[in-house]
Amino acid sequence: MCLQVHKAVDACKNVLRGLHSNRIVPRELDRARRTLLMRHEAEIKSNAYWLGLLSHLQAPSVPRKDISCIKDLTLLYETATIEDAYVAYEQLKIDENSLYSCIGVAGAQAGEDVSASLEVEEIDEGLQGVVPMGRGSSTVTRPTT
Structure with missing residues (x-):
């Protein structure tokens, strides 16, 4: 998945x-x-x-x-x-240096197994020390200026 x-x-x-x-x-x-x-x-x-x-x-x-x-x-x-x-x-700002993506995990399958696999992926992508927290959901956008 x-x-x-x-x-x-x-x-x-x-x-x-x-x-x-x-x-x-x-x-x-x-x-x-x-x-x-x-x-x-x-x-x-x-x-x-x-x-x-x-x-x-x-x-x-x-x-x-x-x-x-x-x-x-x-x-x-x-x-x-x-x-x-x-x-x-x-x-x-959609060039390689400006565009970021964030993948949130929610629902019944947001257990330790998913968190562990996300931590491994983030380390592989050079994001050491970043631990996924929360549900990763927001309904309010914020200005980026």
Whole structure:
């Protein structure tokens, strides 16, 4: 199972790095737009969702410190273009020196056997002294500026 996880992580990295060679098409943008709008509509009543949206207002890089940017979120999703996606893409740090991945283990099989195999993998990858802790799950993103 561990090999499958690493293959999935590698596939995700390849998709991120391949956006210039495999350009976004209007159909993909429309599908992403519908998905984001449906998720926003479904979760707008959730306190956790609001906290996740509001958490970025504290960042120094956010010029307006009010909820107007959240209020405009639906309009932003509806009017986003493929060019906008590429402008955002250019802000990502996805080169070999900047991109990191973190694999969390959760559930009934998150026992000592899995932790031991993860520690061995991390030592093999040059991450000596790093011990996996917790469930590795977070629903709130944090700004990286």
